[in-house]
Amino acid sequence: MRLKNSQDLFSYWDRMRAGRDAPSREEIEPSDIRNLLADTFILDISRVHRAISYRLAGTRLCTAYGRELKGLGFLVNWREEDAFQIAKVASKVFTDFQPHVVSYTGETDSGRAIEYEMLMLPLLPMDDGSARVLGVASPTTLPFWLGVEPLAVNRLNSARAIQKIARSGSMAPPLAHSGNGSDLPSAANPGKKPRKVAHLTVLDGGRKE
Secondary structure (H helix, E strand, C coil): CCCHHHHHHHHHHHHHHCCCCCCCHHHCCHHHHCCCHHHEEEEEEECCCCEEEEEEECHHHHHHHCCCCCCCEHHHHECHHHHHHHHHHHHHHHHHCCCEEEEEEEEECCCCEEEEEEEEEECCCCCCCCEEEEEEEEECCCCCCCCCCCEEEEEEEEEEECCCECCCCCECCCCCECCCCCCCCCCCCCCCCCEEECCEEECCCCCCC
16 A cells, blocks of 8 residues: 555554454444545445445545446446456455455546556445445546546556455465556565555555556
């Protein structure tokens, strides 16, 4: 996680889960993360309809795409060739309670592009069996045109699971890389040192240009 928004949301989520796999939706208080709300979203995963959609989306995120995202299918904004991969990442988040960091590039119809970092965090299943994913998607820069010229499509750069620390305090086995970028563990990126964020060890990676 490179961006402060991602780090802050992860720290809040980790604190609220209190050693469990995830917190519940009811435990997430918007007032606790008011500084992040503009870039925050919640995904609804319906097992009945086999669909992933935005249940909530922050104002800045909606403005970037030039439309209200609430109720919109999550995969609509992704390139067809990336839709399966990002759906697979989302599935790992809510099925395996495995947080992921995603790097993607949002592109306009005119060819302008901006890189985003997206953090996806699991929430406990709802009573009706549906799942929720809490997330934040933040641009790495703020170009003058963002919010004026809407993003039309997302291009996936990479996706990686955040390595967990076993509850006993020992290191859990490394999690599989799940993206198409080059941000693999430090053996593939010498000189990158793991960082501690709350109860997790984060391995920073590179990015394929």
